[in-house]
Amino acid sequence: MTTTETSINQTELTLKNTIKMKKAILLVLFTALLSSSCVTVKEYQKMNLNDPDMALTDRKGKKFETTFQVYREGASGANGGKSGGGCGCN
Helix, strand or coil: CCHHHHHHHHHHHHHHHHHHHHHHHHHHHHHHHHCCCCCCCCHHHHHHHCCHHHCCCCHHHHHHHHHHHHHHHCCCCCCCCCCCCCCCCC
């Protein structure tokens, strides 16, 4: 083999490796695209997603804090609590 043939063989190998690498990258991207977790939710399934128990807030704790604050301060604001003084003499 001459030097020219060796350099041509090395160029062909480099080109083949580049093509293999591109195919591997495309395969990984295609697999990632197909395995994404996007799902269409049907209308009858949405009621489960809008369930108040699924909310991230602590409603019972917030209600307790509001009630406690109303009785402690002796007045109620626009939060729907009892009106009047905090001494319980209504």
